[in-house]
Amino acid sequence: MSRLERIRRRALLEAWYQGNWPDLYRYVYHHVQNREEAEDLAQEAFSRTLAHHADGELPTRQYLYATAMNLIRDRWRRRRRSGVALPLEEALLGQKPDDEAMQVWIRELLDQLPQEYRVVLELRIIQGYSRTETAQRLDKSESAVRSLQYRALQLLRAKLSQGEVDGR
Amino acid sequence: MKKEDELDRNLEALRLERAPQPAADQESAELLALALAVRRLRSADSVPVPAAPALRAVSGRRRYWLAAGTALVAAAVVFLLVIAVRPVDVVHAAQERLTALTTYHTVGHFQGFSIDPQNGEKRHHEWRMEIWYDRGKYRIQIDEDLLIFDGDTEWHVLTEQRRVTQIPGLPQGRMQMSTVDDLVKWFTEYPHVVEGEERFNGRPAFRVAVQLRSDVTQYVWLDKRSFLPVGGRSVNKEGEETSWTEQMEVNVPIDPVLFTYQPPEGFTVDVLGRR
Numbered sequence: 001m002s003r004l005e006r007i008r009r010r011a012l013l014e015a016w017y018q019g020n021w022p023d024l025y026r027y028v029y030h031h032v033q034n035r036e037e038a039e040d041l042a043q044e045a046f047s048r049t050l051a052h053h054a055d056g057e058l059p060t061r062q063y064l065y066a067t068a069m070n071l072i073r074d075r076w077r078r079r080r081r082s083g084v085a086l087p088l089e090e091a092l093l094g095q096k097p098d099d100e101a102m103q104v105w106i107r108e109l110l111d112q113l114p115q116e117y118r119v120v121l122e123l124r125i126i127q128g129y130s131r132t133e134t135a136q137r138l139d140k141s142e143s144a145v146r147s148l149q150y151r152a153l154q155l156l157r158a159k160l161s162q163g164e165v166d167g168r
Numbered sequence: 169m170k171k172e173d174e175l176d177r178n179l180e181a182l183r184l185e186r187a188p189q190p191a192a193d194q195e196s197a198e199l200l201a202l203a204l205a206v207r208r209l210r211s212a213d214s215v216p217v218p219a220a221p222a223l224r225a226v227s228g229r230r231r232y233w234l235a236a237g238t239a240l241v242a243a244a245v246v247f248l249l250v251i252a253v254r255p256v257d258v259v260h261a262a263q264e265r266l267t268a269l270t271t272y273h274t275v276g277h278f279q280g281f282s283i284d285p286q287n288g289e290k291r292h293h294e295w296r297m298e299i300w301y302d303r304g305k306y307r308i309q310i311d312e313d314l315l316i317f318d319g320d321t322e323w324h325v326l327t328e329q330r331r332v333t334q335i336p337g338l339p340q341g342r343m344q345m346s347t348v349d350d351l352v353k354w355f356t357e358y359p360h361v362v363e364g365e366e367r368f369n370g371r372p373a374f375r376v377a378v379q380l381r382s383d384v385t386q387y388v389w390l391d392k393r394s395f396l397p398v399g400g401r402s403v404n405k406e407g408e409e410t411s412w413t414e415q416m417e418v419n420v421p422i423d424p425v426l427f428t429y430q431p432p433e434g435f436t437v438d439v440l441g442r443r
Contacts, residue, residue, distance in 0.1 A: 036185065131179075
């Protein structure tokens with residue numbers, strides 16, 4: 001390798017990094033739903049991918065995304081060790097490699113919920129309204145929203161478990 | 169705490185993108201996981217993507233790449249600092265000058281040193297860089313290789329490898345060379361001192377020392393009459409020269425053809441940034 005080879009290749013590497021950053025960030029954000037965490041994990045995924053790649057070769061997207069996914073799983077495992085048990089989280093991710101299918105399935109189950117359950121989850125979780133805002137929109141008390149969202153998620157969980165038993 | 173309250177608190181953490189509290193039991197953990205799955209139904213496109221941060225150094229090889237990259241970017245910064253620094257009433261004078269900056273052309277030489285991770289030996293690297301800049305467009309030639317930004321697309325050309333990387337829609341100024349604001353910011357953020365007067369390439373000039381980083385001092389020579397930069401030199405903490413300027417021209421006409429590029433026949437073209 002010539003003495004300038006690394007300098008030249010760095011330019012290509014930088015282009016690869018800049019070009020892949022937005023999609024990888026969105027991918028990680030989709031899983032963790034936290035901007036700070038997504039940036040941190042995406043950056044770490046790039047670093048690890050590049051650290052384990054031969055000089056002059058651009059890593060594949062598959063390798064990059066697999067590295068990111070492993071980092072996400074590692075983080076969940078660390079949380080579990082620190083007391084935050086998320087078994088369903090790993091189940092949702094690990095046993096359903098086709099994430100798009102999982103999305104469709106969750107959407108289908110959501111649509112099967114009674115309307116007020118569906119609406120409260122839509123407002124509170126998907127659209128991201130606060131409890132107070134959600135209560136105003138539903139014309140209910142905050143206490144009622146608290147109870148409603150809890151029962152809605154319980155029912156969704158039951159439907160999800162039933163679907164797994166049914167072999168979905 | 170009631171389970172409803174615990175869930176509500178964690179939904180709020182999820183909404184505000186904060187870490188949830190440890191779940192008290194299995195059910196609470198599963199409900200939170202399910203809430204996260206529901207939240208993923210949102211379109212990822214609605215999430216603003218932050219600018220890519222600088223890559224982290226994690227290994228010897230990575231550090232090597234980054235050292236080279238830092239040198240490359242520093243080369244551009246150095247030139248801009250050269251333009252920015254003024255010996256008297258510095259900020260005001262620099263702002264006036266930078267407002268008038270539209271084009272420049274410079275030729276510089278750079279050298280760097282790295283430690284071979286395999287055997288610990290010190291390696292020497294040297295390269296020539298020529299930059300043409302015109303209102304956001306740029307052409308950078310590093311020995312035989314090229315980086316060209318035509319205002320819409322950036323091209324990276326590895327001549328020896330006969331490879332071209334095309335990055336469509338690259339935001340203008342990724343090389344941080346396009347905006348006056350950036351230049352003023354750099355100028356105001358780096359400490360500098362006028363060290364005296366001396367001749368540079370036969371011309372009377374002011375010598376200014378800019379502390380680019382804690383381990384790099386950038387010397388700049390400014391023409392004594394016009395205050396235009398005429399040269400630069402950077403030195404690392406070991407006293408080794410890491411860059412020097414061969415030629416520098418500001419606000420000169422630049423042939424627009426230099427900012428266009430057509431891959432030659434036989435070159436491999438990779439298009440990045442598209443799924």
